[in-house]
Amino acid sequence: MTPNTVEKTPVTLLGLGAMGTALARAWLAAGHPLTVWNRTPARAEALAAEGARVAGSAAGAVAANTLVVVCLLDDASVEEALAGTDLTGRDLVNLTTSTPAQARARAAWARERGARYLDGGIMAVPPMIGVPEAGGYVFYSGSPELFERHRETLGVPAGTTYVGEDAGFAALHDVALLSAMYGMFAGAAHAFALIRKEDIDPGALAPLLADWLVAMAPAVHQTADHLRSGDYTRGVVSSLAMQVAGTPTFLDTAEQQGVSPELLSPYFELMRRRLAEGSGEEDLTGVIDLLVR
Ligand SMILES: NC(=O)c1ccc[n+]([C@@H]2O[C@H](COP(=O)([O-])OP(=O)(O)OC[C@H]3O[C@@H](n4cnc5c(N)ncnc54)[C@H](OP(=O)(O)O)[C@@H]3O)[C@@H](O)[C@H]2O)c1
Numbered sequence: 001m002t003p004n005t006v007e008k009t010p011v012t013l014l015g016l017g018a019m020g021t022a023l024a025r026a027w028l029a030a031g032h033p034l035t036v037w038n039r040t041p042a043r044a045e046a047l048a049a050e051g052a053r054v055a056g057s058a059a060g061a062v063a064a065n066t067l068v069v070v071c072l073l074d075d076a077s078v079e080e081a082l083a084g085t086d087l088t089g090r091d092l093v094n095l096t097t098s099t100p101a102q103a104r105a106r107a108a109w110a111r112e113r114g115a116r117y118l119d120g121g122i123m124a125v126p127p128m129i130g131v132p133e134a135g136g137y138v139f140y141s142g143s144p145e146l147f148e149r150h151r152e153t154l155g156v157p158a159g160t161t162y163v164g165e166d167a168g169f170a171a172l173h174d175v176a177l178l179s180a181m182y183g184m185f186a187g188a189a190h191a192f193a194l195i196r197k198e199d200i201d202p203g204a205l206a207p208l209l210a211d212w213l214v215a216m217a218p219a220v221h222q223t224a225d226h227l228r229s230g231d232y233t234r235g236v237v238s239s240l241a242m243q244v245a246g247t248p249t250f251l252d253t254a255e256q257q258g259v260s261p262e263l264l265s266p267y268f269e270l271m272r273r274r275l276a277e278g279s280g281e282e283d284l285t286g287v288i289d290l291l292v293r
Pocket of ligand 1: 015016017018019020021038039040043071072073074076077078080081095096097098122123124125126
């Protein structure tokens with residue numbers, strides 16, 4: 001048998017929202033037999049025309065294949081959709097966004113019902129699904145055997161990054177990265193606000209901003225080195241003392257531009273508190289210790 005004639009793993013997919021539909025199309029395009037179910041049946045019609053088998057119920061869809069992928073709105077909808085299905089012997093992969101605690105509870109719930117469980121956190125938007133060059137991927141955590149068994153099939157819609165046996169770790173990585181993203185967006189919002197009333201084209205600022213953020217992003221590697229070594233002064237080039245001394249410039253500029261400092265001030269306050277603890281030789285790593293309760 002040549003690789004071209006090897007049967008592709010059949011997949012059951014519950015949930016045909018924006019993300020589920022994109023996942024479905026990627027598996028269909030790659031030749032995987034696909035059974036789909038959606039609460040609102042009309043959403044499955046286009047996929048039926050593209051070759052998907054449409055199950056009349058969630059129970060029927062789950063019964064169709066060993067590999068069952070779920071991509072629903074939230075954890076409560078997973079509970080509702082899977083109630084009354086027989087998960088015995090199923091390989092359940094839950095790509096629904098959830099908290100780490102929900103993912104751990106869902107893993108235990110699945111085990112009690114005789115299923116193996118993998119949780120996923122999707123780091124992509126639907127147009128990135130099935131487009132490898134778009135760079136989207138999914139964090140997976142939970143059963144390592146399950147991940148290995150289905151690595152190839154799961155890798156069809158997007159890249160795969162396994163982050164550990166703790167079922168909550170995929171959600172935790174997902175939320176960690178998205179939280180950092182919101183911090184970045186908050187900073188960009190402040191930057192645009194500063195120029196808002198000036199004769200400066202936002203379209204001219206945007207590429208400068210994007211390049212600057214990319215140039216600064218590798219600083220996270222030094223943060224990781226500090227946290228691992230416990231030495232927060234290693235390789236510091238911009239001391240906390242210097243940076244705190246600079247904060248009035250930022251706050252005064254915001255005031256002069258008529259911009260609220262509400263996005264910047266909480267971070268500056270943490271920097272000041274860390275400096276007050278006598279950590280002027282560090283850079284910004286010590287702020288993390290102030291956040292962890
Ligand atoms: N879209 C994105 O950019 C994106 C990116 C990363 C991760 N995600 C995650 O992917 C998951 C799905 O997102 P989406 O964009 O596909 O959302 P969506 O377009 O709003 O679709 C939600 C899906 O959940 C179903 N659903 C909701 N409540 C239900 C219930 N009680 N019982 C059964 N089915 C229920 C909906 O069915 P009906 O059609 O019947 O309403 C629909 O299939 C979410 O957890 C989301 O956080 C999405």
